[in-house]
Amino acid sequence: MTDTIFALATPAGRGAIAILRLSGPDTDAALTALGAGTVRARVASLRTLRQGPDVIDQALVLRFPGPGSYTGEDCAELHLHGGRAVVEAASSALIALGLRPADPGEFTRRAFENGRMDLAQAEAVADLIDAETRAQAGQALGQLEGALSQTYAGFRRDLLKALALVEAEIDFPDEELPDHLAQTAGPVLDGLSEALNAALADADRGRRVREGYRIVLIGETNAGKSALFNALVAREAAIVTPIAGTTRDVLDADLIMGGYAVTLSDTAGLRDSADPVEAEGVRRARARAQAADLRLWVRAPGDPEGDAAMFTTPQDLVVWTKADLGARDPAAGGLVVSATTGEGMSDLRAAIEARLIRDLAGADFPAVTRERHRRRLVEALASVEAGRARLGSAPELAGEDLRRAADALGRVTGAIGVEDILGEVFSTFCIGK
């Protein structure tokens, strides 16, 4: 027997309106007890809400009877005046009526449990709430509308088709045609491997949009990294001095470039240092450089090449800074900027934005947005390939492989075996969703 929950669905604090959301079997009874009288379904009704003789507020009341509601249960919304005292009074009244404050993500969890959405869609709800860029919101909306779920369901259908062929073969072995399965189920599995490989090759894109594209500035000490970092984030975030080894820790700044979320990191100059603090900074700089989606190798005219070359790839951007001080090496390519005068900064921004578009703009495949999805795809692919290899020799074992692959895919959308992942998915939600 489920209880009836409520939560503030709008941000905590003072506001024009605060919305309390209710879900569960006692929703209608609670509305009656608050004095709302008869409230038509899905029509806003202005009501004076009371706790006993005390007036709580004049509120707009909305009823969403189950099963056609967000959670699938009877739901309601109280649109209150957004003062703390009003929200407090309404909440205490609901508690007095036996309702319980909801846990984080509990509304969406109920929606999932009542079949109103699958797991990937529930995750998309959380992503949409967290979205700060249009790209993040667009990706989350696509997932909410089922783009990801449909793709995975398509993969699963292909798998089950191949599995049916394998099982038919086990039940009715055809002595005449030992390679029959390789001809029927084989092509289905080959197509599936190809699709899974393509999805995995693209798996970074969704993560980069959702969590932010990671750009790291690296280079020699005193090259001008911190000055460039400040220029890019447009505030004096990092300390800039002529003293080599000024920056020791990694400094992160979140910004939006070209409509995408970006985390820009300033790092310690790459040199061997006897100072244990600086040495740790250099170790962190290297680790960040390796994990980055893009490195900006910051170089000053006349500086030695140093260690940065070991941490950059030809895909990274070379940025010659301090252009106001002199010419760079004409043989070397790269962008030319000055953090002091601002020269070349708009070209640098444009080059970064071009890279963001290249790496993040839409592909055919709905992006794999979470590590949880990626892990399941890897599992599914391994099982599909194992099954493919055993089609001719050991169809029973191949059948097992394909069943395992279908399981892995089913776990992404919650079609099967979900108990263990529910906590992982819903614990990251905010209360009221």
Ligand SMILES: Nc1nc2c(ncn2[C@@H]2O[C@H](COP(=O)(O)OP(=O)(O)O)[C@@H](O)[C@H]2O)c(=O)[nH]1
């Ligand atoms: N003239 C000039 N000096 C710069 C420029 N960028 C940095 N500097 C100077 O170079 C020195 C080292 O800069 P900093 O950003 O701390 O280098 P980092 O060690 O790579 O972070 C400081 O004295 C800065 O004022 C620039 O574009 N032009």
Ligand SMILES: [Mg+2]
């Ligand atoms: Mg620095």
